[in-house]
Amino acid sequence: MDGERTREALNSNGQGRISAGKRNFLIGGICFLLLAVSGVFLVYENGRVYRECYVEAGVEVTVRDFLREPEEEAYFTEDSDEIDITVPGEYHVRIRAGYFTHKSTLYITDTIAPQGEPVKVNLELGQECGADAFVSDIRDATNVEASFGVQPDFTVPGKQSIEVLLTDLGGNQTTIVSELFVSQVVSELTVEAGSEPPTLGDFVLAGEEAEFKTDIGSYDYTVPADRMVRLQVDGVDYKAEMHIVDTIPPEVELQDVHDFTLLPKEPEDFILSVEDVTAVTAKFVKAPDLSGAGEQTVEISVTDAGGNETVKTAKLTLEKDVEPPVISGVTDLSVLAGGSVAYKKNVTVTDNCPEGLTLTVDNSEVNLSVEGTYPITYIAKDFAGNETRVTAQITVRPRVYDEREVYVLADNVLAEIFTEDMTPEQKLEAIYSYNQSHIAYVNHSERDNWVRAAYEGLAEGRGDCYVYACTAKALLIRAGITNMDIAKIPTRSNHYWNLVDVGYGWYHFDTTPRAKDHPHICMWTEAQLMEYSAAHSNSHNYDHSLYPEVN
Known part of the structure; x- marks a missing residue:
């Protein structure tokens, strides 16, 4: 009973349940809030990418260029246009960024005129070329087309000023001024080695008067080389390059070779004849095996100065040599x-x-x-x-020394060093000079036989002071000059020389060379020699009682 009254009281006050109007209002508010949030989200997403992007041709384009805010995960989708930064135009791209794929348009423009460097062109009369031949190092982000401002006349010899228009894909244009020279002479001429020298007609394309300024016949046409030829046509000087080439391979004839094992072999052993204008070299394609007996095929390569090669084959037959000399x-x-x-x-x-x-x-x-x-x-x-x-x-x-043999040797020497008009003094000088220039000093000789010593000096050209003195003795005797042997008083060393008399007394005559002061002891007086001897450890101290008085 009490519960029923309570429920009735609540119902009568309108509390304890939500009315339909309030419920509808609440649902509408929630929907509005969701729509608002969605709208803000969509606005945010759509604002992540630029709708349009402009770039100069040649500038690299990446997905980052389309984003308002950096995003590492953004990328072009596969259905985007392929971008060529060298071609101006409109490119439609789709970019995946965030939760959505966005559309954008890329506009590539070309506003910069092309650049290039002029090139002077030399052509032969009758030759032509395009406008691009007059320009090098063309610089532009897009493709550039070269065209003539005014068409050149390739039929007129001489110089012409040439205007070349460079136009890129953006329609930008640059004018390059260059030069054309039309020659009446070929720029180069190729001549086969071994040919006769070329004529003016081979070089000159047109003209009234022409002459060589180079002696064209002085070149060797058997040697491949590049030669500069100077000409004059109608008063204008020209230069042309002449290429002497060898394009014809050698003609080679080989012969078979039969020989013994181990003997070295050269390609030339197989070559019977070679005909070529230029010098040739020969080699084995593969070196033959010379170690064993038998027959083998040998390939010979012959190459001329032009690099032309001829390869021929021959037979090599080897047998073992068992026969002694x-x-x-x-x-x-x-x-x-x-x-x-x-x-x-x-x-x-x-x-x-x-x-x-x-x-x-x-x-x-x-x-x-x-x-x-x-x-x-x-x-x-x-x-x-x-x-x-x-x-x-x-x-x-055993050796037997004979005066007659020595005198024959002495006579042969005197025939070489004497003349008919010589005085005795001059003959002494000649003998002195001969001994010093034809006998080599050695420190020892046998001193028991003057004939042997003279022989050693005249025939063998070596000896000590005894050999020098005895050789002088033999020459003096055969020259008819009075002479005498003389020797130093023996001490730790011995020494021998000669005394000579040419008609007015005795003089000292010593042909043995001395290394230090090189005295010329030819017809020295006693005083001269004794002064020298005293200054040189009594080099010529002798027993005066054994010899005649010396002047």
Whole structure:
């Protein structure tokens, strides 16, 4: 009963439940709030990307250029136009940024005129070229077309001023001023090596009068080279480059070769003949195998100065060499003690393979200074190693020195150094000069035989003071000049020289050279020599009682 009254009381006051109007109002508010939030979100999203973007041709374009705020995850979608920054135009792109894909338009414009550098062009009469030949280093973000402002006349020799218009894809234009020279002469001429020198007609394209300023016939047309030729046509000087070339390969004829193993082979061994205007070189395409017997094919490459190559083949047949050499003419020998021997004189060697053939003489047991009989062995060896030995003997006989032999030698010397109009004094000077220039000083000689000493000086050209004095003695005797031997008083050293008399008394005559002061002791007086001797450790101190008085 009480509950029912309470429910009725609540209902009568309108409390405890939401009315329909309030509910509708609340739902409408919530919807409005959602729409407002959605609108703000959409406005925010749509404002993330620029609807239009403008850029100069050649400037790199990235997705960041379209975003109001940086976003690392933004990218062009696949259905966007492909952007070419070198082509002006309108490009439609779609950009994924945030939760949505946005549309934008890129406008590439070209407002900068192209640039370029003028190029002077030389053409031969009758040749033509396009406008782009007169310009280099063209710089522009877009493709550039070159055209003539005024069409050149390629049929008129001489210089012309040329205007070239450079126009890019944006319609921007630049004028380049250059120069054209139309030549009456070819710029270059190619001549085959071995040909006759070219004529004016080969160089000159047009003109009334022409002449060479270069001696065209002085060049070697067998050697490939580039030559500068100077000409004058109608009073105008020209230069042309002449290329002497070799384009024809050599004509080669080979021959087969039959030889022994191991012997070295050169390409030239197979070449029978070569015909080419220029110099040629030959080589093996692959080196032949020379180690074994048998037949093989050899390829020879012959190349001329122009680089032209001819390759030919030949047969190489090799056999092993087993035949030893043959030595002929070996006999026993005889020689005087102290003499020399030509061991190989009259000795010959033959072999079926003469290449690489050697002949040696083993004379290791021979002593030419000591009398006796010694063995010698002749050894011949060919390239294959086949060897032949022949033995003989050499007898060393005692040496007998004969005045007659020495006088013959002396007479031969005097015939060379004397003239018919010489005075005795001049003859002495000639003998003095001969001894000093033809005898080499050595520190020892045998001093028991003046003939032997004279022989050593005249025939062998060496010896000590005793040899110098005895050689002078032999020459003085044969010259008819009175002379006498003289010697220093023996001390730790000995010395020998001569006294001479040409008709007015004795004088000192010493042809032995002295290293320090080089005295010229030719017809010195006693006073001169004694003064020198005293100053040089008594070099010429002698026993005056044993010799005649000296002037």
